[in-house]
Amino acid sequence: xxxxxxxxxxxxxxxxxxxxxxxCFSQEHMQTFGYLCAMLPLVEELYQDxxxxxxxxxxxxxxxxxxxxLGTVIVGMTxxxxxxxxxxxxxxxxxxxxxxxxxxxGPVAGIGDSLVVGTVIPILLxxxxxxxxxxxxxGAIFYIIVWNLFAYFxxxxxxxxxxxxxxxxxxxxxxxxxxxxxxxxxxxGGIVIGAVAATxxxxxxxxxxxxxxxxxxxxxxxxxxxxxxxxxTAVVIVVCxxxxxxxxxSPIKVMLLLVVVALVGVLVGFFDPQLVY
Amino acid sequence: xxxxxxxxxxLGLFACLASMPGLGGTSIGNYTxxxxxxxxxxxxxxxGDLRAGILVGCAMQIVYIALVTPGGxxxxxxxxxxxxxxxxxxxxxxxxGLDADTTEGSALATSFGTMVGTLGTVxxxxxxxxxxxxxxxxxxxxxxxxxxKLYLVDMGLPWISxxxxxxxxxxxxxxLGASVVDAIKTALPMDGIAMKTLFTVGALLPCVGIxxxxxxxxxxxxxxxxxxxxxxxxxxxxxxxxxxxxxxxxFAIIIYRIKMLxxxxxxxxxxxxxxxxxx
Numbered sequence: 185x186x187x188x189x190x191x192x193x194x195x196x197x198x199x200x201x202x203x204x205x206x207x208c209f210s211q212e213h214m215q216t217f218g219y220l221c222a223m224l225p226l227v228e229e230l231y232q233d234x235x236x237x238x239x240x241x242x243x244x245x246x247x248x249x250x251x252x253x254l255g256t257v258i259v260g261m262t263x264x265x266x267x268x269x270x271x272x273x274x275x276x277x278x279x280x281x282x283x284x285x286x287x288x289x290g291p292v293a294g295i296g297d298s299l300v301v302g303t304v305i306p307i308l309l310x311x312x313x314x315x316x317x318x319x320x321x322x323g324a325i326f327y328i329i330v331w332n333l334f335a336y337f338x339x340x341x342x343x344x345x346x347x348x349x350x351x352x353x354x355x356x357x358x359x360x361x362x363x364x365x366x367x368x369x370x371x372x373g374g375i376v377i378g379a380v381a382a383t384x385x386x387x388x389x390x391x392x393x394x395x396x397x398x399x400x401x402x403x404x405x406x407x408x409x410x411x412x413x414x415x416x417t418a419v420v421i422v423v424c425x426x427x428x429x430x431x432x433x434s435p436i437k438v439m440l441l442l443v444v445v446a447l448v449g450v451l452v453g454f455f456d457p458q459l460v461y
Numbered sequence: 462x463x464x465x466x467x468x469x470x471x472l473g474l475f476a477c478l479a480s481m482p483g484l485g486g487t488s489i490g491n492y493t494x495x496x497x498x499x500x501x502x503x504x505x506x507x508x509g510d511l512r513a514g515i516l517v518g519c520a521m522q523i524v525y526i527a528l529v530t531p532g533g534x535x536x537x538x539x540x541x542x543x544x545x546x547x548x549x550x551x552x553x554x555x556x557x558g559l560d561a562d563t564t565e566g567s568a569l570a571t572s573f574g575t576m577v578g579t580l581g582t583v584x585x586x587x588x589x590x591x592x593x594x595x596x597x598x599x600x601x602x603x604x605x606x607x608x609x610k611l612y613l614v615d616m617g618l619p620w621i622s623x624x625x626x627x628x629x630x631x632x633x634x635x636x637l638g639a640s641v642v643d644a645i646k647t648a649l650p651m652d653g654i655a656m657k658t659l660f661t662v663g664a665l666l667p668c669v670g671i672x673x674x675x676x677x678x679x680x681x682x683x684x685x686x687x688x689x690x691x692x693x694x695x696x697x698x699x700x701x702x703x704x705x706x707x708x709x710x711x712f713a714i715i716i717y718r719i720k721m722l723x724x725x726x727x728x729x730x731x732x733x734x735x736x737x738x739x740x
Contacts, residue, residue, distance in 0.1 A: 202486065208599070208615045209482030210592040217599055217615045224608055238606050245603060252487050302677035305492060306526050307706065312498055314702030316519055319512035319562065323519075324502035328493055335488035364720030368713040370678045371687045375709035377526075377674050378691020379702055384523045385667040386564060414696040418689070420665060424672035425679065436579060438669050446661035450654060457565055457660035 187230055187270045189347075194263060196225040198343045201259050202336070205252045214249035222259050223266070230270040240266060243278045250289035251296025256339040258288050260346025299366060303373035305331065310380040387417045389449075390456035462555040462639065464508065464548060469635035471507050472544045475500075476631040477623040480540035482588065484616075484623060491539060497521035497574065500543025508551060516561035517550045518543075521574040523667035526674060541581020544631050546574035549638040556642050568663030575666050577634075584626045591622035687712070 205218035220241065227240045250258065262281055269276040308331050316323030393402040408415045427433045427441070449455035464472075478485035479494035493499055501518015505511035521542060550570040551561075559566040595618040602610035649655045679685055687709075694700045694708060 202488065204486065204615045206482040206487050207484055208592050208595055208619050210589045210596055212593060213596050217596060217611065220611050221615045224611060234606060241603065241608060298677045302674060306674055309496065309498060309522060309526055310702055311706055313519055313522060316498065316515050319515045321502055321511060321515055324498050324515060327496070328499060332488060332493060335492065360724040361721070364717055364724060367720055368717035371716050372709045372713035374678045374684065374687030375691035375712065376706050377671060378688040379695040379705035380526065381671045382692045382695035383702060385671060387664055387668065414692065418692055420668045421671050421675070424668045425675045428672055429676045429679070435669055435673055439575065439666060442665045442669065443662050446665055447658045450657045450661055455661040457568060457657055
């Protein structure tokens with residue numbers, strides 16, 4: 185009789201992945217144990233024989249790490265493959281499963297990091313920040329609800345898509361449609377981040393030049409804002425981008441550099457937070 | 462403002478859940494509870510000053526708006542930012558008599574949070590290293606075919622790592638924090654060079670957060686245009702963030718449709734070419 189994974193086992197597998205993919209993280213094995221836990225309910229349902237079980241579980245001891253939200257699709261695909269193997273498909277063995285996993289985890293991590301962590305989350309946070317202006321908890325609550333619904337149902341969708349469609353499930357992500365989606369989402373992200381920067385980041389100079397009567401004839405900040413409102417903020421951001429993207433400096437080094445810039449700026453009077461008790 | 466043992470312990474528990482790799486799972490833990498904005502909500506409720514918590518959380522959220530951890534390398538630790546940095550910043554603001562809604566207030570909060578977050582990366586490496594011990598137990602279990610034990614290894618034993626690297630550090634730092642903040646306050650007057658620098662750094666640091674995000678999106682100079690467009694919407698036209706998102710969504714749809722047209726072009730172009738030949 186043909187073996188078919190029950191909905192219950194699939195859901196248990198999905199929930200094990202949803203929760204446990206990174207709970208036991210180490211630099212050496214990363215998501216490997218999460219993956220083992222996700223496969224266990226499936227293996228237990230598909231195989232009765234202890235040797236077969238061991239054989240199947242051993243497949244998933246290979247190193248695994250990807251972007252966990254989008255990576256759910258890979259777990260779903262292996263669920264489908266494992267089912268095929270249990271039914272005696274000749275072309276599915278350890279090697280096919282593991283080369284699929286190894287081949288996909290890199291690209292999926294790249295797409296996932298820029299799409300989920302680099303775009304969706306910042307956009308949601310940007311909106312949430314706008315709603316929390318003045319100390320209102322509304323934005324935080326909005327983020328908690330929207331992100332978690334999106335993450336749970338999105339991942340669940342990907343898992344079952346992967347299970348049903350197998351290899352076809354990733355065509356959507358890696359193919360031309362995925363490319364179009366990525367491009368439009370990153371434009372959306374760019375615009376929102378620009379608005380976030382203009383709303384929440386504020387770099388100001390206190391530099392003033394005085395004439396002989398002691399009146400300020402040049403207030404640099406006002407002049408800069410006449411050219412382009414928030415010019416100084418935008419310039420500092422672009423410089424930080426340049427240092428990290430083009431000069432390959434690490435964020436921590438850039439932060440340390442900013443400490444030096446701030447110190448020098450304060451000493452020459454370019455920056456002055458004008459603190460008073 | 463004093464943080465009680467119970468308050469510190471609750472924050473410690475949240476630190477266990479929120480860290481990367483945390484026990485709340487990535488979606489609920491790292492990406493929800495670990496975000497400084499949500500950390501601000503939690504700290505605000507626990508410490509009894511919701512408004513200040515949210516405002517401090519907002520200020521720090523900008524710095525960490527795009528905390529991507531490619532391949533498990535981190536430049537800041539979310540549990541330290543959200544559950545050590547935010548409470549300490551709230552204490553510091555109270556102690557300095559600053560309102561969190563002012564530029565100075567958020568600059569102070571940002572400096573504090575970033576400092577703690579950067580130092581906190583040690584907690585990340587600590588947790589990951591202790592987890593190696595549990596994984597060792599896990600491999601033994603796989604060898605002996607005791608697969609049920611994997612659940613314990615993956616979801617149970619890491620609590621011990623977090624007791625050592627999340628709970629206790631948070632507890633201790635939150636308790637000691639208030640006196641440390643007071644000591645800093647006496648040692649460094651507000652109008653001195655050190656504090657001025659600290660506040661200026663606080664205003665500059667969010668630029669790094671935004672720039673990290675841009676690194677993902679901007680590959681060539683033209684890619685800066687959407688960013689600057691959004692900047693202009695908010696800075697020059699005074700459009701708020703939710704409205705700016707709607708405008709951005711409009712552009713996203715247009716781009717998607719155009720792109721999809723060019724994907725389908727081979728079929729369409731085939732038809733058009735034929736007609737042209739006839740002319």
